[in-house]
Amino acid sequence: MDEKVTNLPPDPVDPATIAKHLGALRVADAVDALDALDHPTAVAVLKAMPSALAVQLFDEAGLVHPHKIVELLPDALAGAILHGISADRRVEIFRKLKAPDRQRLSKLLSPEDQTALAQLLTYQDHTAGGMMTTEFLSLPPDLRVGEALRHIREVANEKETIYSIYIVDPATRRLIQPISLRDLILAEPSATIGSIERHREPIVVLPNTDREEVSALISKYDLLAIPVVEASGKIVGIVTVDDVIDVMVEEATEDAQRFGGMESLDAPYMEISFLGMIKKRAGWLCALFLSEMLTASAMQHYEAELERAVVLTLFIPLIMSSGGNSGSQATSLIIRALALGEVKLKDWWRIASRELPSGIVLGSILGVIGFARITIWQMAGLYDYGEHWTLIAATVGCALVGIVTFGSLAGSMLPFLLKRLGFDPATASAPFVATLVDVTGLIIYFSIAYQILRGTLL
């Protein structure tokens, strides 16, 4: 269904036809269709449509490069769009504009909008202040419910949501209490809105609260919006649930890409230039490669043993990958548990004392399979591991126990360590953990081999 409605009519088409077609679609679908056009065509199409529709399209988070399109538009249309869209979306677009365009386009706004924009631009991206809208419904506490409802009817079109209403001290702009439209509808029309039953202390965030924490609060308390309040108690904006959903999708993508071992892209896969993609991937790949070089140094250190017992090399990939896999499991578990607040930094010891026995059990399972593998191949005559094959099998088995235990422990502790050092625990990627475990894994393997095979093979 999705694909059918976003399909454009067959080429060649003039901009007016496309504009008409977009007008018939749902806004989010029209945005997808506009995104599929090159920028000059998009500009022609926007010029050919009613400016109210252009405003709606620019108001959608789904439009990927609004800043690149808006800078190509004639001033009148650019001004109409930038005036018409919501305050939070306007900031998002201005944040991406280069300085000269930013200056030129901000002059198209009304003086009040310019002041509000400058203020909003001072907040960091990825914070509550950076994603909030200033277009929320605030009412004084002495207003009567009936008047409040009449007022809401009048201003509904300028506000991002009318379901969350904020009772604000008109003199100081301090937030007294959020109420819902539901509360208002259920209340006596002649009562003042300040007398509506006061809930517990409102849940608020500061302008510099991280957007992940904003999502967590909206999600936990099932809110439709959360007020952003300065330390003085003054309300400066609200973050609405639809923006939080966009943030959640974005964060999930970022986390997935980082866990895959790369910098997160800031645009869809197909929108990133070839060079941009290489840049995002090469950094971590090189860093991991340089760290992994330690394995070559470790191997060089054990060169004498390798020369004497080449048979040991056969199991190096198998053993190392098992350490990496168990580490990757543990890391993904703990990253999510930390992100969801299921475990806190201080719980590291409880986790360690769970991961240690888990690692031993998992390692023992693999150790038994590894021992059996060598025994079966030897017995069935598939391969000859030499006269000391039982000792080799024992070496592989014991090394697996040691390495999987180390992998589980290191993998689970790494996110804690990163968090303790002030990094995002999600920086701990699967390749990162595997690299960490690989070098130690080699040392564990050769140390065990040395203990078991000394006097025979080594």
Add this chain to the structure above:
Amino acid sequence: MDEKVTNLPPDPVDPATIAKHLGALRVADAVDALDALDHPTAVAVLKAMPSALAVQLFDEAGLVHPHKIVELLPDALAGAILHGISADRRVEIFRKLKAPDRQRLSKLLSPEDQTALAQLLTYQDHTAGGMMTTEFLSLPPDLRVGEALRHIREVANEKETIYSIYIVDPATRRLIQPISLRDLILAEPSATIGSIERHREPIVVLPNTDREEVSALISKYDLLAIPVVEASGKIVGIVTVDDVIDVMVEEATEDAQRFGGMESLDAPYMEISFLGMIKKRAGWLCALFLSEMLTASAMQHYEAELERAVVLTLFIPLIMSSGGNSGSQATSLIIRALALGEVKLKDWWRIASRELPSGIVLGSILGVIGFARITIWQMAGLYDYGEHWTLIAATVGCALVGIVTFGSLAGSMLPFLLKRLGFDPATASAPFVATLVDVTGLIIYFSIAYQILRGTLL
């Protein structure tokens, strides 16, 4: 703040004191505190609180084991709770109950609730039908706006949301049009609600629509709720945005854990039993281990070469890990791009023709570093790779180009292959890709070594 409010008063405390304390907290925080108690204590506390509060606590998705607590409650209290909670939460709890408890507890419900429950239980978990609520506001089209608002005031407390209202044919229960409370407030009180400006075809889902698709629609179209409609057009329920947020968090956790190379847990880390945890992890770990055994077989195949040139083994971990890392990057990119609908199954060829040159460039970067590493160590006298060290450096460099290219290509195509075969692309974990790339990586390495070193070392 979070931690302070959920702290319980110092022990020893009687259930009534805890119940009173919970009553003073926000519901979501009280649920956290209740979750921290063992089940018999939780039962005592629930018995000591007003049943309206117990209902509120059970209505929260944050309560982890409602089914384990409710089966321990006396019938009167269990009945009051199961009657009071919302229909979708009720289904969620009954779904987790064992058959005898399910039968016993369903008898506590009113005949209508029993019928509704039996109907809702026929829908699969993880579908729109399995997560919808039947408690939505439906109104006939000939109702006047003023009457509709009066009606909403009366029934507001029984409905999960009053912001999304569904105009339904009273005879057939067919959905005519969803309207928002905003539309209703803005409309003329004397108009019929059926005459409110008709939007485009409403966005609806079928009862068996996957919950991930439901989230995607709510997120794309910024909805507060989405109606669930049978093929006949009959509306059977709605899914609200707060449930979708819970699903998004759950899916992000599942995906992260699966990408880490394990079965997803269905409960928080600390809530899973030790044996349950081993089960979730051992399966994939063993499967990966068994596949990775092919590396041992591959190494055995090249035994003669290894004996002659032990120096080649030094770089095996380095080269293999680079293939795994580039594969993990590509896989995480494509899994997310597929999940977000940025690329479709049919785009596989476009992705392949992007990943091939990406892999070559990334591989060349690592190849140059690898070549430099060997040259520097040799020149600086840190290690002696023998008289043919330039050939060895060339082997390592070329192998890196080949393996990183193969890793990027295989890693990006795997999610497409899984999707094509009907699996969730997110089954492609980092360890899975690494394992896939490892065996081929060894073959690439030894083949290149054979070409370059034939006549000298080999």
